[in-house]
Amino acid sequence: MIEARDLTKKYGELYAIHKIDLKLERGDVFGFIGPNGAGKTTTMRILATLLNPTWGEAYVGGYSIYSKPKEIRRIIGYMPDFFGVYDNMKVIEYLEFFAAAYRIKGAARRKICDEVLELVDLGYKREALVTSLSRGMTQRLGLARVLLHDPQVLLLDEPASGLDPRARIEIRGLLKELRNMGKTIMVSSHILPELADICNKVGIIERGELHYNDTVDELMKLVRQQTVLRIGIAGNSDAAAKLIEQSSYVEKVEAHEGQLRVTLTTGEHDYSELSKALVDAGHRLTRLTEEEINLETAFMALTKGITS
Numbered sequence: 515m516i517e518a519r520d521l522t523k524k525y526g527e528l529y530a531i532h533k534i535d536l537k538l539e540r541g542d543v544f545g546f547i548g549p550n551g552a553g554k555t556t557t558m559r560i561l562a563t564l565l566n567p568t569w570g571e572a573y574v575g576g577y578s579i580y581s582k583p584k585e586i587r588r589i590i591g592y593m594p595d596f597f598g599v600y601d602n603m604k605v606i607e608y609l610e611f612f613a614a615a616y617r618i619k620g621a622a623r624r625k626i627c628d629e630v631l632e633l634v635d636l637g638y639k640r641e642a643l644v645t646s647l648s649r650g651m652t653q654r655l656g657l658a659r660v661l662l663h664d665p666q667v668l669l670l671d672e673p674a675s676g677l678d679p680r681a682r683i684e685i686r687g688l689l690k691e692l693r694n695m696g697k698t699i700m701v702s703s704h705i706l707p708e709l710a711d712i713c714n715k716v717g718i719i720e721r722g723e724l725h726y727n728d729t730v731d732e733l734m735k736l737v738r739q740q741t742v743l744r745i746g747i748a749g750n751s752d753a754a755a756k757l758i759e760q761s762s763y764v765e766k767v768e769a770h771e772g773q774l775r776v777t778l779t780t781g782e783h784d785y786s787e788l789s790k791a792l793v794d795a796g797h798r799l800t801r802l803t804e805e806e807i808n809l810e811t812a813f814m815a816l817t818k819g820i821t822s
C-alpha cells in the first residue's frame with residue numbers, strides 16, 4: 515500500500531530525509547519513530563502528495579506521487595501534526611463541512627458524520643463548539659475528519675503529542691480499532707513504547723536517515739542479547755541457585771521476590787539443559803518464564819550512538 519525508494523528531500527545543503535526506503539502491505543501498522551526534526555513530517559507530506567521530493571520514488575495504493583496525486587488523495591487520510599479548527603463552528607458542522615469537500619452528499623453526509631463521531635467517541639459533543647474541545651478531543655475530531663471518506667491508508671503525524679496519559683491511551687485504543695478495520699496506518703511519534711504494542715512494523719529515523727526498518731518482532735530479537743529467566747522453586751531455592759551458578763551458560767543468579775532471576779550468557783537462549791539439570795537434581799519448578807524485554811530499554815539500546 516505504501517512503497518518508497520530512495521526518497522530524498524533537500525533544503526539547500528540540508529537533507530531533511532535521505533534515501534528512505536519503505537514498504538507497507540495492506541493492514542500494516544507502521545510506527546515511524548524519531549526525535550524532533552528527524553524527517554517524519556517531511557516523509558508523510560511527500561506520501562500525502564503535499565510536497566515533492568528532491569528525488570526518489572513513492573507509491574501509495576500503487577499510484578505514483580508524481581503522476582497520480584489525485585488518486586492518492588482519494589484513498590488516504592492525512593492528519594498533520596498541527597491543524598486548525600474554525601471558530602463558531604459546532605463539531606457536527608465542522609465534519610459536515612469536510613464531508614461536503616469530499617463530495618459526500620445528502621442523507622449519506624449526516625449518517626457518515628454521525629458514524630465517525632461515534633467511532634471516535636465524540637457523539638456526545640456533536641453540538642459543542644469545536645473551540646470548546648480539549649486537546650485530546652480535538653485530536654479525535656481530527657481523526658474523525660480524515661475518516662469521513664473511508665480511506666484505506668492513514669498517515670497520522672504525531673496524533674498523541676501533547677496529550678495527557680488518559681488521552682494517549684484513548685488514541686491508542688482508537689488506532690487499534692482502525693487497525694482491526696483493516697486500514698494501513700503510518701503513525702509517527704517521538705517514543706517507541708507508545709506505539710510498539712499497536713504496530714507490527716517500526717521505522718526509526720534520525721537526521722533524515724532511516725536507521726531501523728523492520729517488524730517489531732525482529733526489533734525485539736535484535737535488542738534482546740541476553741535472556742533473563744524467572745524460576746520458581748518449591749523448597750530449597752539456595753541449593754537450586756548453587757546448581758544453576760555452575761552452569762557455563764549462566765552469567766548470574768539473583769534471588770528476587772522469593773524466586774531466582776537467572777541471566778544467561780550473551781547469545782545463549784536455550785535453557786532446556788538448565789531446567790533438566792534442576793529436575794534431575796530433584797528440584798520442583800513452580801515457574802519458568804522469560805522476562806519480558808522493556809521497550810524503553812530496547813529503544814535506548816537501538817538508538818544508542820545515533821542520538822548522542
Ligand SMILES: Nc1ncnc2c1ncn2[C@@H]1O[C@H](COP(=O)(O)OP(=O)(O)OP(=O)(O)O)[C@@H](O)[C@H]1O
Pocket residue numbers: 525528529530531548549550551552553554555556557595
Ligand atoms: N520548509 C523547510 N525549509 C527548510 N528546512 C526544512 C523545511 N521543512 C523541514 N525542514 C527541515 O527538515 C528537517 C526534517 O523536518 P521534519 O519536519 O520532517 O521533522 P520531524 O521528524 O517531523 O520533526 P517534528 O517531530 O519536530 O515534527 C528538519 O531539520 C527541518 O528543520
